[in-house]
Amino acid sequence: MTKQRKNRVATWLTLVATCLSAASAAAETKVRVAMVVKNLGNGFFDAAHQGGEDAAKELGDVELIYTGPTKPTAEGQIEIINSLIAQKVNAIVISANDPDALIPVCKKAAQRGITVLSFDSGVGKAGRIFQINPSNPELIGLKQLQMAAKTIGGKGEIAILSATTQATNQNTWIQVMKNDLKRPEFAGLKLVDVVYGDDQSDKSYREAVGLFRKHPDLKAIIAPTTVGITAAAKAVTDEKLVGKVFVTGLGLPSELAGHVRSGAVDTFAIWNPIDLGYTAVYAAHSVLAGTASGKPGTEVPVGRMKSLKIDPNGETAMSEPFVFDKANVDKFAKFF
Numbered sequence: 001m002t003k004q005r006k007n008r009v010a011t012w013l014t015l016v017a018t019c020l021s022a023a024s025a026a027a028e029t030k031v032r033v034a035m036v037v038k039n040l041g042n043g044f045f046d047a048a049h050q051g052g053e054d055a056a057k058e059l060g061d062v063e064l065i066y067t068g069p070t071k072p073t074a075e076g077q078i079e080i081i082n083s084l085i086a087q088k089v090n091a092i093v094i095s096a097n098d099p100d101a102l103i104p105v106c107k108k109a110a111q112r113g114i115t116v117l118s119f120d121s122g123v124g125k126a127g128r129i130f131q132i133n134p135s136n137p138e139l140i141g142l143k144q145l146q147m148a149a150k151t152i153g154g155k156g157e158i159a160i161l162s163a164t165t166q167a168t169n170q171n172t173w174i175q176v177m178k179n180d181l182k183r184p185e186f187a188g189l190k191l192v193d194v195v196y197g198d199d200q201s202d203k204s205y206r207e208a209v210g211l212f213r214k215h216p217d218l219k220a221i222i223a224p225t226t227v228g229i230t231a232a233a234k235a236v237t238d239e240k241l242v243g244k245v246f247v248t249g250l251g252l253p254s255e256l257a258g259h260v261r262s263g264a265v266d267t268f269a270i271w272n273p274i275d276l277g278y279t280a281v282y283a284a285h286s287v288l289a290g291t292a293s294g295k296p297g298t299e300v301p302v303g304r305m306k307s308l309k310i311d312p313n314g315e316t317a318m319s320e321p322f323v324f325d326k327a328n329v330d331k332f333a334k335f336f
C-alpha cells in the first residue's frame, strides 16, 4: 500500500470510529419513555403510538417503548409495569384499565424515580402526576346523547355498549350520560341496558346481537369505544337492521367510513388519537427535562399541541370531540 493510500484508510477508520462513538453516546443520552396502552391490536392505540413516535422523532432524545397486554386487563398492565421498573425506564405514560388497581404499581414506579403520567383512561390521582383527557368528559358524554337523539328524532329506547367494566374513561362518560338523560331535551330517550364488550370485537359483536334480541324496540346503541362501535355497526348490518337500529358513539373514521355509507351509523365522534399520543409522550419529556412540574395550576409545554393547563384535580383536557358523518368521514379516514 502506498503511503498516501495508508493515510486515506487511517482517516476513514478515524471517521467511522467517531461516528460509532457519537451514535452510542446519543443512545446513552436518550430517555426511555414507555407508552402502556389498554391492549395491543386496537386501532385507536396504534394511532396514539404513531403520535408518540412523532414526538420522539421531533424531540430527538426519546426512545419510545410501545407496549400493552393482549387483553385489556389491569393484571396485564401491572405485570408490564413491573417489568418496565426492572428495565429502569425513565417515564411511563399509561391508558389505564382500572383507576384503582394500577395505583400501587404506579406508586412503586414513582418511588424508583420513574415519571408516571396517564392519558386517555386515567389512573387514580395517587398513581400519576397528571391525567391527560382527550377532551372534557362532560362534553364527550353529552355529545354522544345528542348524536343519538338527533338520529332517532329524540324518541325511543337506547342502550350503551361499553368497553370493560373497570375502564376509567368509559365509566366516567357513562355516568355523565346517565346524569344528562335527566335533562328535558332527552326526555324521549329511554336507557334500557348497559353491556360490556371488553374492547374485544367478537364479544362486542355478541353483546350487540344480545341487545337486539332482548330489546326488540331498540332504536340506538351508543358505543363509547372504537372497538365496540365498529362491532355493533357490523352486527346491525349482518342482522339486517340498518334503518331500524342506529349505532353512534366514539369511533375511528378509518374503521367506520363503510358503516356510515351503509347507513348503520349516522354520526359518531372522536378526537385525534395521533395528537393524543404525541401529547402524552411530549408531556412526559417536559417533566423529565424539568421544563414542567405537572403540578395543579401549572402549564406543561407539548410542542405542536402548545401547552396543557393542569387543573386543581391534576387533570387536563385537550380539544372538543369532533363529529363525523357522511359529509366528512372519507376525508379523515386516511389519517386515523
Ligand code: RAM
Pocket: 038, 042, 044, 045, 095, 120, 121, 163, 169, 199, 224, 225, 226, 227, 250, 251
Ligand atoms: C377504545 C378504547 C379507548 C377509548 C376509545 C374511544 O379504543 O377504549 O380507551 O378512548 O375507544
